[in-house]
Amino acid sequence: MIGPANHGVGSWPARRARISPHRTALVQGDRTLTYAGLAHRADRLAAALTRLGVRRGDRVAYLGVNDITVFETLFATALCGAIFVPLNHRLSGTEIAYMLxxxxxxxLVHSADADSLVAAAGPLPPVLRTADFDTVAGDEPPGAEVTFDDPCLLLYTSGTTGKPKAAVLTHGNLTWNTVNQLAHFDVLSTDRALCIAPLFHCVGLGQITLPTLFKGGSVEPVAKFDPGAILARIGEAGITGFAAVPTMLQMMCQDPAWDTADLSSLTCVLYGGSPVQERVARAWLDRGVRLLQGYGMTEASPGVSMATHDGTLDHPVSAGVPHFFTDVAALRAEQVVPLxxxxxxxxxxGPNVFAGYWNRPQETRDSFVDGSWFRTGDVVRVNDGWAHVVDRIKDVIISGGENVYPAEVEAVIVQLDEVxxxxxxxxxxxxxxxxGAAYVVARTDLDPGVLREHLEANLARFKVPKHLFFVDSLPRNATGKVRRVELRAMAAAAVGR
Structure with missing residues (x-):
């Protein structure tokens, strides 16, 4: 994967091993793996997978926290011509069983941290524990031929509504996303990146991580996100970049270590997955960090657009401009028109847009317009060439015939320091x-009357939420997105609907 068609010994990461064999590819704790070492271990694991019955087109699932073994399994699976399926280790056994x-x-490959979850998942396919990799390793890699059009990865969508479905990402999708990333910002072979976003999510894999490995830099997977520990690690290891979801950025800039943390080595921090509060973006920019917001989705591998270093200060919460090899348009009155x-x-x-949903041909057809344009479901507007994500179509509130975009209302609410x-x-x-029904997490006491007065001063009356609820926290999924389905159910129950 990540390169032209793989033909056994010429496959990635073997290609990178020939270019920079002794450079560090992966580091975690006391363990360091060079590119030559990664290629060797991927070959031996691929031989083991073949002996265990994995064949071209088969799915190899992985369950566990971010770890070097995730990458070993990913590349070994690709060498078999099989499809890698990273699973969300924060789900329940029932949910894991559904995805399997x-x-x-x-x-199913899994690390020790997932033992109890595996036990709760019920009937399972054959299982391989990562602790047994060295025991089962073989000597003859399968050398399966893989082309750009072959599936490489099944990534399950977050499942904020209904059952999650898997997006089929091809080797070409991942390659073109990597090229798009590298056309948008610089990555060097001397870079050292942290992988803190989960590898079962498109941000963790597609942003920073694969581009850094493509260029011969070093990636350090982080098993558990701890804001203080991450801030300390940046200074200790001279970390140059990482990708994160907005919740992570917020937690780090609110950590007691924020003001004294050494962030001088950072050259690029990418974030995406959901909107970020402007004050959070400004906190990072004020520290001199080159912060870039990317907009995308699992189905685009994930990049669609990204801010640029030249324009971020003037557009701190914009989704930026389209990636080099990605086309964008708007759907208006069932017609494809310019944004x-x-x-x-x-x-x-574009070549980074997915092949479709796994075993869901009708949903795949319904997600495209004119055969090639993928419907994102996101409402976007463009000012001065820069994109702003207004909201999800399914989240738009129609009140008295007027469209109310929750994201617009939320942006006004978080202007208050108490929120x-x-x-x-x-x-x-x-x-x-x-x-509208607003759920608010306050950091200090906040008078509902003050909040309502603030809303009425900054929004049209029909946009002001009729109901205000103060809560200790918002329900979120593993990537920090708010689970609005739960909030809608809570609101309906609260108002008797």
Missing amino acids: ADSGASL GTEPAELLVR ESCAVVGVPDERWGEV
């Missing part, structure tokens, strides 16, 4: 059809 059955995994200042659904096409975070959802209303 849905993907039809022929083998403009008026909000419209974003369409995307930690918030989320706005729609709830049925007899008079208006639907009205």
Whole structure:
């Protein structure tokens, strides 16, 4: 993977091993793996997978925290011509069982931290523990031929509504996403990146991590996110970059170690997955960190657009400009038209856009317009060439015939220093059809009257939430996205709908 068609001995990471064999590819704790070492271990594990019955097109699932063994399994699976399926280790046994059955995994690889979860998952395919890699390793890698069009990865969507479905990402999708990233920002062979976003998520794998390995830099996977520990590690190891979700950035800049942390080695920090509060972005920019917001989705491997270093200060929360090999457009009145200042659904096409949803042909067809444009479901507007994600189409509240974008309301709420975070959802209303319900996490005491007064001073009356709820925390999934389905159910129950 990550390169032209793989033909056994010429495959990645063997190609990189020939270019820079003695450079460090992966480091974690006391363990260091060079590119030559990574290629050797991937070959031996691929031989073992073949002996265990893995064949071309089979799915090899992985369950466990970020670890060097994730990369060994990924590359070994690709050498077999099989498909890697990283699973969310924060899910329940029932949810893991669903994904194993849905993907039809022929083998489950897991680390020790997932032992109890594996036990709770019920009927399983054959299992291989990462602790047994050296025991089962073989000597003859399979040398399967792999082309750009062959599936490489199944990534399950976050599943904020209904059952999650798997996006099929090809070797070409991952390669072109890497090229797009490298066209947008610089990565050097001397870079040292942290991998703190989970590797079962597109941000963890596609942003910073694979581009750094492509260029011959070093990646350090982090098993558990701890904001203080990450801040300390940046200075200790001379970390040059990492990719994160906004919740991580917020937790780090609120950590007691923030003001004294040495961030001088950072050359690029990417974030995406959900909107970030402007004050959080400004906190990083004020420390001199070159912070870039990327916009994307699992189905785009994940990059669609990204901010640029030249424009971030003037557009701190913009999703930036399209990647080099990615086309964007808008869907308006069922017509494909150029993006403009008026909000419209974003369409995307390009070699990084996925092959479809696993075993869901109708959903795959429904997700495209004119055969090639993927419907993102996100409402976007463009000002001065820079994209701003307004909201998800399914999250738009229609109140009295007017469109209310929750993200716009949320941005006004978090302007108050007393507010930690918030989320706005729609709830049925007899008079208006639907009205807003705001869930607010306050960092200090906040008078509801003060909040409502602030909203009425900054928003049209129909945009002001009818219902205000103060809560200790918001329900979130593993990547920090708010689980709005739960909030809608809570709001409906609270107002008797």
